[in-house]
Amino acid sequence: MAGHSKWANIQHRKGRQDAKRGKVFTKLIKEITVAARMGGGDPNFNPRLRLAVDKAKAENMPGENIDRAIKRGTGELDGVSYEEARYEGYGIAGAAVMVDCLTDNKTRTVADVRHAFSKYGGNMGTDGCVAFQFKHCGQMLFAPGTSEDALMEAALEAGAEDVLTNDDGSIEVITAPYEYTTVKETLEKAGFKPEFGEVSMKPQNETELSGDDALKMQKLLDALESLDDVQEVYTSAVMDE
Numbered sequence: 001m002a003g004h005s006k007w008a009n010i011q012h013r014k015g016r017q018d019a020k021r022g023k024v025f026t027k028l029i030k031e032i033t034v035a036a037r038m039g040g041g042d043p044n045f046n047p048r049l050r051l052a053v054d055k056a057k058a059e060n061m062p063g064e065n066i067d068r069a070i071k072r073g074t075g076e077l078d079g080v081s082y083e084e085a086r087y088e089g090y091g092i093a094g095a096a097v098m099v100d101c102l103t104d105n106k107t108r109t110v111a112d113v114r115h116a117f118s119k120y121g122g123n124m125g126t127d128g129c130v131a132f133q134f135k136h137c138g139q140m141l142f143a144p145g146t147s148e149d150a151l152m153e154a155a156l157e158a159g160a161e162d163v164l165t166n167d168d169g170s171i172e173v174i175t176a177p178y179e180y181t182t183v184k185e186t187l188e189k190a191g192f193k194p195e196f197g198e199v200s201m202k203p204q205n206e207t208e209l210s211g212d213d214a215l216k217m218q219k220l221l222d223a224l225e226s227l228d229d230v231q232e233v234y235t236s237a238v239m240d241e
Helices: 006-018 021-039 047-058 063-074 106-119 148-158 177-189 211-225
Strands: 083-090 096-103 134-142 162-165 171-175 196-203 207-209 230-235 237-239
Touching: 021 047, 021 063, 021 096, 021 230, 047 063, 047 177, 083 106, 096 106, 096 211, 106 211, 134 177, 148 162, 148 171, 148 177, 171 177, 177 196, 196 230, 207 211, 211 230, 211 237
Parallel strands: 207 237
Antiparallel strands: 083 096, 096 230, 134 171, 134 196, 162 171
């Protein structure tokens, strides 16, 4: 068993992400462009690009936007060249925070990220200071009441790495990052549709926060996520509702 209120926390986070839809297309276009530049423009031979394109389609991004982003990445169209940057640090009560960025100006980005950390009670750390606390993987969350035995059998048969049952009855299926789409499609064909799913950096241990600490931590995360160059923010913090 794992996670004291996984279902509530995932739903809360999903709601916050849905509220920020305005930035979603911008982030996805950046990711598609960089993935195409690094691994080529054919999603069938570029797992990172396939993942980004699948995500864009799930957000109903028009096909021409996806095609243009791929062509910018492969050099068929002119466009801004983005670099990857990862910044690490600590939030409230020492909770681990990892910030993934795509930027055309690292000097600007690192200054913005450092400012957000210091303004909202966190501390920016050195490279690698918290990365070891996270695992790059695919995660799917199934509602409480899902048949654990049937889902476990189907998931492991589909190639999942692990199946975890949380204290609240929800069930997590963990996959290798680039096996996520294949496992998800196989499970859906078997009748198991996840309520939430993503490829993420999953914290190995969680830091539970409540009251003022939870509010302060949420402000820090919101400040980081609002930065234009930030793609994803990962944290070990779990906030009580």
